[in-house]
Amino acid sequence: MSMIAPTRRGLLGAFVSVSGAVTFNFALPRIARAMEAARAEASDVEVTSWIVIEPDDTVRLRIPQTEMGQGVETALSQLLAEEMDLDWAKFKTEFFDAQTNRVRNNVYVHTATLNSWGVDMLFDPMRRAGAQVRLMLLRAASAKLNLPVDQLRISGNKIVDHSGQQSIRFGEIAVEAAKLPVPDPASITLKPREQWRYIGKPLGRLDSRAKSTGKAVYGIDIVLPGMVYAAVRQSPVFGGRLKSFDASAIMGRPGVLKVVPIRGGPSGYTTPPTLWDIIDFKMDDAVAVVADSWWTARTALDDLPIEWDEGDNAAVDSASIERSFSEALTKPGKIVRNEGDTEKALKEAAATVEADYHYPFVQHAPMEPMNCTALVNENGVEAWGGSQYADEALRIAAYAAGVALKDAKFHLTYVGGAFGRRLSQDYVSQAVQIAKAIRGTPVKLIWSREETTRRSYYPPAAMMRFSGGLDANKKIVAWRAHSAFGSSPFQPYGLSRMPFAVPNIEIQYTGLETPPPFGWLRGVAHTQTTWMNIGFLGELAAKAGTSTYEFHLAALDETRVPKDRADYEDAVARIRRQRRVLQEVVKRAGGPVRRGRGRGRGIAITDMSYIPGYHSSCAAMAADVTLDGKGGLKVDKVFAVVDVGTAVNPQNIEAQVQGAIIYGLSNVLFGKITLKDGRVEQGNFDDCPMVRLADAPDVDVYIMPSSAKPSGIGEEGTPTAVAAVTEAVYAAGGPRIRRLPIMDNDLRFRKG
Structure with a gap:
């Protein structure tokens, strides 16, 4: 995945495109409540696209990201509230409207929730937006009170003069403020760090109460008058086509209303302005049963006779995919990094090591299964649901309904x-196609857990072949790696961006077309390959007779980076940063080694760098595991140190790192999706387990102080945890892990 950073002009220019008082409201779960809310908000005033003020002085902040548990709603609110001088939590939040963003030429700057870019991309734009609104309110109050702006301040959702003798409420001046020109972004002065009240503070999550009391509205919670329900079944083989079905077999059942064929095709392109990649998440044919309840639809679907043309992938299985990888690695791949003379260095090395590493398909496993509610009528299409890219969900809804984009609306929910799973909009397309078949009736489509597991968009399986050489002083002199990836965009960065200073490096990449279709997953290619890089580094360390940690520090040697290298400054900066964070985590863990039979500590670091100069966070971990020598494994504790630049909300960051670690543990210990006869063999949590609460380790998170621009932290924890745990298994006396998941390996103590 390659990236292009938005220009400063593009970010600033986005704020100038602001229209009047048309307010697009967040959808409530019932049409009646939504209509009532719309009437109540008839006199609400949109000051800019980011801020709405209600007559009772309530401020509504618009959040241009998806809240999927990562706390972005709270963090972004801190940015707006900081510059508007709002009292904390004395405001409301609502998700942005994709149609508004379309009409106003991407006024919300960055709306795709991916790659941990929410706070990173919106740190300056949202602060600037808040400062603009603050100045507009002050100017409007200045005219009303006949006082200079510099004698006014905001306090408690009103404007007061410095003496405290005069004041005016937000609701009283909102209309006048909205009529004023939006201040030139270049003229805005943001608050200096020493005046921050909210940024950098561990404020509680704004959504906690609603989520803990059941009031939060997720896509699966949407209820509309007259709504019917749909269950779906897609081709059991990726790439299969629907031949026929016998609706008469179930149409006589009570509650069954209709059987609807769903046409395969595009289900979304992740093309926010910050990405180069254009990815068609292809969707296969499907059949849906519509009924008066979801369970009625699901049980009828189980008994519906369906005939599929299974296509070219009917004989594909995991073994055949692995054979294709192995064969590909015997042939030259695309060279993506080549420094020095690796072939000569390997031949002349005092010692060499070779190893193959394997990564399986893994699922996303979101707790909320795929779902979407849709209504198609003479006015167009309206859909409700969760998406990581609501702008694209809007486009897919319009495409599936066959209406103009202006006649579509997508309501983003929690x-x-x-x-990464909800970057693909197949469930949106399916819901709209069903709704189109029963026009005028809202339809809620819910996938079963089995459908959610078996018809996902997995990151590609992969195989890596390493060769490394040591000189007489036991330093790395040669590093060769060749990766074979299943269907995916070109993504060699997981291997090619390894920071070790080696004079002779050759990285090759081979991409193969394999089922299933590609999808992004937390940590992207870093999750697939960081543990391989660090694992092979550990194998070289063992050959050199030293610890992986000491060998890792020796490999992070800036003096070995050639000064004529094009990315010299970036390479040295990464090495310095990684050394600093790596040493800090070892210090906090109490040393690089954990003593005792069957007890091991693995240490790893990741900075999620894709290209030279890429702005990312850095995470280091020390994971402690215990092996019982009989095949049992317990992850006891994980120490984590992260460098995220400015920590907008330290409490959020700690929770994100903890969550990313637990997510990574599920994948590294158990995660695998296997194919047999073209079909996914796993279906639910019984055969695709996750880490449970009782098995979760204690996690200690330390955030390194920094005044740099904030960077995201939603992903770094996953690849780092995977790498640290695989290293800890070897340190505890277990096998060298070259194939995931760990629990598929023989974990008895190794001999020797």
Whole structure:
């Protein structure tokens, strides 16, 4: 995945495109309540696209990201509230409207929730937006009170003069403020760090109460008058086509209303302005049963006779995919990094090591299954649901309904987990196609857990072949790696961006077309390959007769980076940063080694760098595990140190790191999706388990002080945890882990 950073002009220019008082409201779960809210908000005033003020002085902040448990709603609110001088939590939040963003030329700057870019991309734009509104309110109050702006301040959702003798409420001046020109972004002065009240503070999550009391509205919670329900079944083989079905077999059942064929095709392109990649998440044919309840629809679907043309993938299985990887690695791949003379260095090395590493398909496993509610009528299409890219969900809804984009609306809800899965909008297309078949009736489509597991968009399986050489002083002199990836965009960065200073490096990449279709997953290619890089580094360390940690520090040697290297400054900066964070985590863990039979400590670090100069966080971990020598494994504790630049909300960051670690543990210990006869063999949590609360380790998170621009932290924890735990298994006397998941390995103590 390659990236292009938005220009400063593009970010600033986005704020100038602001229209009048048309307010697009967040959808409530019932049409009656939504209509009532619309009437109540008839006199609400949109000051800019970011802020709405209600007559009772309530401020509504618009959040241009998806809240899927990562706390972005709170963090972004801190940015707006900081510059508007709002009292904390004395405001409301609502998700942005994708149609508004379309009409106003991407006024919300960055709306795709991916790559931990929410706070990173919106740190300056949202602060600037808040400062603009603050100045507009002060100017409007200045005219009303006949006082200079510099004698006024905001306090408690009103404007007061410095003497405290005069004041005017937000609701009284909102209309006048909205009529004023939006201040030139270049003229805005943001608050200096020493005046921050909210940024950098561990404020409680704004959504906690609603989520803990059941009031939060997820896509699966939407209820509309007259709504019917749909269950769906897609081709059991990726790439299959629907041949026929016998609706008469179930149409006589009570509650069954209709059987609807769903046409395969595009289900979304992740093309926010910050990405180069254009990815068509292809969707296969499907069949849906519509009924008066979801369970009625699901049980009828189980008995519906369906005939599929299974296509070219009917004989594909995991073994055949692995054979294709192995064969590909015997042939030259695309060279993506080549420094020095690796072939010569390997031949002349005092010692060499070779190893193959394997990564399986894994699922996203969101707790909330795929779902979407849709209504198609003479006015167009309206859909409700969770998406990591609501702008694209809007486009897919219009496409599936066959209406103009202006006649579509997508209501973004809270999301019960996504991890990259909800960048694909197949469930939106399916819901709209069903609704189109029964026009005028809202339809809620819910996937079963089995459908959610078996018809996902997994990150590609992969195989890596390493060769490394040591000189007489036991330093790395050669590093060769060749990766074979299943269907995916070109993504060699997981291997090619390894920071070790080696004079001779050759990295090759081979991409193969394999089922299933590609999808992003938390940590992207870093999750697939960081543990391989660090694992092979550990194998070289063992050959050199030293610890992985000491060998890792020796490999992070800036003096070995050639000064004529094009990215010299970036390479040295990464090495310095990684050394600093790596040493800090070892210090906090009490040393690099954990003593005792069957007890091991693994240490790893990741900075999620894709290209030279890429702005990212850095995470280091020390994971402690215990092996019982009989095949049992317990992850006891994980120490984590992160460098995220300015920590907008330290409490959020700690929770994000903890969550990313637990997510990574599920994948590294148990995660795998296997194919047999073209079909996914796993279906639910019984055969695709996750880490449970009782098995979760204690996690200690330390955030390194920094005044740099904030960077995201939603992903770094996952690849780092995977790498640290695989290293800890070896340190505890277990096998060298070259194939995931760990629990598929023989974990008895190794001999020797």
